[in-house]
Amino acid sequence: MDKIAVLIPCYNESTTIGKVIRDFKRALPEAVIYVYDNNSSDGTDEAARREGAVVRYEKKQGKGEVIRTMFRDIDAHCYLMVDGDDTYPAEDAEKMSDLVLDKGIDMVIGDRLSSTYFEENKRLFHNMGNRVVRKLINLLFTNNIRDILTGYRAFSYRFAKTFPVLSKGFEIETEMTIHALDKNMHLDNVIISYKDRPQGSVSKLNTFSDGIKVLKMVAKLYRHYRPFSFFRIIAVILILLSAVFFVPVLGEYFRTGLVERFPTLIICGFLVVAALQSYFSGLILNVISTNQKQQFELSLNQFEEYKSMQDKEAGGNEPKTV
Structure with a gap:
């Protein structure tokens, strides 16, 4: 069993994946870095392999599908999930991992919204969507989670192996948060810095279609859990x-x-x-x-x-x- 497994789901991230792997190797030299390629066509897998990451594949399209396979395949005391687009800082990784390993936290949320997200992210509707989803979930589930949709999280072995993944796409972060709240898991929040994607890197998130999917998932899970x-x-x-x-x-x-x-x-x-x-x-x-x-x-x-x-x-x- 790995001490720390860094999980990087990727779809066409050859521009940034090399730097992400190098950064997390420096920040967490004891970690095993796993890159799961989700049908990339730009050589993401080869770029990751050159940097020494363990490269695996998930043929079913969607971030939720990748996370399901990662949690099923990998055994680790701490799982650190991060996107491969070089928007999340590796310097916060050790602090987040220590909360899982030393404090017994089940899910550590990398909170972008309390720091630089709204200054760095220039997409107005992305910013609005983050605010709407955060307020909606905190209202419906009576909590005060600061960042619902962040892709930077750390998990315990217990969470990873008992979390029933239902989502197929970008709704996965919402599902994780609601599951943890409903099952009374131990949560913590780490404020992280955030930077927008570098030039040449393109977001796979569609503001409106994926936003509607997230809202549907909130309604579905609210009906299920409440x-x-x-x-x-x-x-x-x-x-x-x-x-x-x-x-x-x-x-x-x-x-x-x-x-x-x-x-x-x-x-x-x-x-x-x-x-x-x-x-x-x-x-x-x-x-x-x-x-x-x-x-x-x-x-x-x-x-x-x-x-x-x-x-x-x-x-x-x-x-x-x-």
Whole structure:
């Protein structure tokens, strides 16, 4: 098992990958650097191999697909995930890794938004999207995470091996954050500097299409992790909509003693029934969600026992270093 595994998912990053590998080798000489090439056509894999990185391949397109394979294939006491575009500084890597190795933190978030991100990133809608997603998730999940979409993170072995990856693309960072919040993982924040991509390096992130995917993922995970709150909101909306249509009908009845708009009254009744169904669906799904959390905690205990047995069988050897 590696002590520290630096994970670099790459798609056409030949311009910058060499420098990224050299920087992280200097910052973390004991780490093993893994570059996972995701169908690059510009020689990213050869550039990484020349710098001494372990190069592997993931044929399914998307960052989420790459992270799933990385976490499945690699065993390490600490995983440090970073993009291959040379936007994240290697000098923060040791501090982030130490929080995992020495403090038992499950996920360390490299916080760009509290430092230079908004000055360096010139894409207005990228900046707006980061703010919107951060506020939305902190509101829905009652937390104060400072950077939701950062690609610079450190993880414990426990997190990497118990995180069920559902995302295929750039929604993966959002999913990681929400999973950690829901499962009460130990989180920490390290403010990092950020610099925009160097000339010749092109972003693969589409502001609008990937932004919509992220928002869909937030809604999907909110429904999954907070079903009662999700369906209660729908129930309230339906009740309010029913009231909007019902009040004029009720007013006419008081004035004339007649119900002149029966179709509207029937629609109001259906809306109330739908609201009740939504409310009680949320209650039922909340019981299921609570049971899943209990099962996760039990499986986590079993995981810790298994890992402890593995460490004892290994005779307390030090993790592999390079």
